[in-house]
Amino acid sequence: MRVVVFNENHHERTRPEVRARYPDGIHGLLAPSLAALTPYDVTTATQDQDGYGERVLGADVLVWWGHLRHEEVPRDLVERLRERVLGGMGLVVLHSGIGSRLTRALLGTSCAVRWRHGDDRQLVWTVKPGHPIAAGIPQPLVIEEDEMYGEPFDIPEPDELVFVSGFTGGEVFRSGACYTRGAGRVFLFSPGDQECPVYHLPEVRQVIANAVWWAAPAAPVGPPPRNEQAPVGWWR
Amino acid sequence: MRVVVFNENHHERTRPEVRARYPDGIHGLLAPSLAALTPYDVTTATQDQDGYGERVLGADVLVWWGHLRHEEVPRDLVERLRERVLGGMGLVVLHSGIGSRLTRALLGTSCAVRWRHGDDRQLVWTVKPGHPIAAGIPQPLVIEEDEMYGEPFDIPEPDELVFVSGFTGGEVFRSGACYTRGAGRVFLFSPGDQECPVYHLPEVRQVIANAVWWAAPAAPVGPPPRNEQAPVGWWR
């Protein structure tokens, strides 16, 4: 099972304070953690690398972090990734990745949110106890500092809603949502702003590891569904 | 279209401060408001009245407020009300009514919540803009003081989630949830503790009126579905 952690890797390269927080990039912190918390082979890909497209297309489970450079991901790559999800690839979308071309292509909505950079504490509440993505996660999961993402969040009705967050400022957010698209499973998990040390929290990394487990395909990733002609009188 | 507002009417009769808040009972405040905000005929029924069962069984849309005396509602009445919902009666469940025998019978779960009497402010956020129950409701709807109901809330995945609330204490709650059962529509709306003047807020009464509109059956309420034998060769 090949897990690929994709990261835009823009803030880490351009902003010293982000680099100080994530000297190896968000991907560089998450990948070893996922390798330790799952039995899977975990590699990384970043948007500033040549040929990152082939790397992400080789994933069985793709973890996606992006923010400012969504529109630079080529449309044909987005379409190929969408087809790979339909063929069974799992997708775990982190924080501002919820606004990526790929997420919008799979969900059909704008994925727009209210947001605020401030001093918000985020409490992540499990609303679906017993869901595998919530296994071992404290109730609530406390994130002392994070960007606020607030409702309304323009997504389809989730197949399963696992987490809802509350913020010091009074806002709430559906912070953990499950979808199935074709044979693929998609999980959106909203915590994790680059301005805050969210991924340094073991509980947050455990959620992501749980989500990778949950999204891992049961069978090898195949081609997307195609229209198929059925013969006349196949039954009789 | 006959709307019946059912109220346990226990606190209002036994606690002076609640009576001071709702001198005519919660039902006595809500019924005229719904009559003014909808084109329907609105009456009331209270648990302390003889024959209240027949009154609620006559409803096309039933609004339900209960708290301490859930278990005194006879099981056979609960079963007849459940069958009436399956036949098309709308049901709007308020506050602690979410733990009533009828709600549990229709949803199948415990409807258990975390709760706290405190000094919480409740902010009710619309997560599904464009839903008719949210029409004209401020974003957020501010309730200066209410009992806290918090997740995990043991309900089935809602067919549509309309409102999510945040509380000063940090908790969150799925405060507006839609279900269909048979031909009937069910809406759960959690604000409205007897200790707080929640139903004096016009916006809260507007939500309830919107929910009554939404839950009103399109056709006369009929019998519940029954097993039906299909003839052999009906088609050929």
Next chain:
Amino acid sequence: MRVVVFNENHHERTRPEVRARYPDGIHGLLAPSLAALTPYDVTTATQDQDGYGERVLGADVLVWWGHLRHEEVPRDLVERLRERVLGGMGLVVLHSGIGSRLTRALLGTSCAVRWRHGDDRQLVWTVKPGHPIAAGIPQPLVIEEDEMYGEPFDIPEPDELVFVSGFTGGEVFRSGACYTRGAGRVFLFSPGDQECPVYHLPEVRQVIANAVWWAAPAAPVGPPPRNEQAPVGWWR
């Protein structure tokens, strides 16, 4: 309320037997029927017309029939239509329109089906009695001859499943499915092959009229949701 019936209008112009069946085009049969069955203003647009894009973008409810020329609908028009649905426009997708760029963009899946041109009878069963789209529709709705669309149908789990069809050949199909995207409502209705006189059946036209009613926006169609910055300390 402006209803626009869009039709690819390819088969009618290129195949005499289809023209004989629909001398005014499928749109030319459906539009007057919808004008008679709803209180709305109903016009048409066809893919062979210059400027059809502006016509469909002016709709409050858009009815869409397409088949061979899906990929000729410009991507930017598809994107603008998707945003209009998110802003509240209703969309009723007919037959092979379920494979259109717009449908795929809104649902995220391939919308692939099994299919067969044969001699299948289609029986359309209502699985959600009491749903407004099924109001007044016979159980089952009998279509003596139609193209077979069979499962697996690659769509997200419907918000509401209203119809399931069975075919003489033994196949089944989720033939009436409801979704919400942003403030817009989307209904997929699969009967209606150009080779068969399906839209000459009053019951089929009634389903489409019911769907137009159901999908009609409650408020004027607005812009799609956008990310919005929330102020710091807005509450305190």
Next chain:
Amino acid sequence: MRVVVFNENHHERTRPEVRARYPDGIHGLLAPSLAALTPYDVTTATQDQDGYGERVLGADVLVWWGHLRHEEVPRDLVERLRERVLGGMGLVVLHSGIGSRLTRALLGTSCAVRWRHGDDRQLVWTVKPGHPIAAGIPQPLVIEEDEMYGEPFDIPEPDELVFVSGFTGGEVFRSGACYTRGAGRVFLFSPGDQECPVYHLPEVRQVIANAVWWAAPAAPVGPPPRNEQAPVGWWR
């Protein structure tokens, strides 16, 4: 993991032709099969046994077949079983068991169906490829002879719809439906009339084994959720 196969065991004891078909009872055929197809400990319980209630209450996954004697299952046992599902017990409901008190208590609806004893062939189509319950199941699964169950089937909108069946007589049925209730998973699978040798088909037993895997709790079965008082100022 303790799997208990419950069977009413009425037809097998009272009708020679059913006994000839299932000399050890339906439970006696299914239990060894599930023991062979899963790593779990599988036992049986029948309604004619004294103390069957304690046996079924000891299950981690309960498989339920019942028909004529639903109303003889004591209400308090049904309530204790419902609470056990909420605590995490998996439930796999077979054929006419969909009308049992337990199923109705968990789903809230009548679970009414159209039905016919005839000469119907049932084709079970997978509508959700990639779902674990469909793993390895032929498309379609062919049941040469079974009782017809047809729509409308009075159930809540399934969380996931896995199978839809078509019958020779023209009817269709949602024959495989998933629900979550509390921490428990529930699967309804409708094939399996006592008059037909359905459970002698290996593919049918594989579906049931897949469902037992899917419904098996990830954590030990606990008590059902209860209302819980949250402290004031727990956070500050």
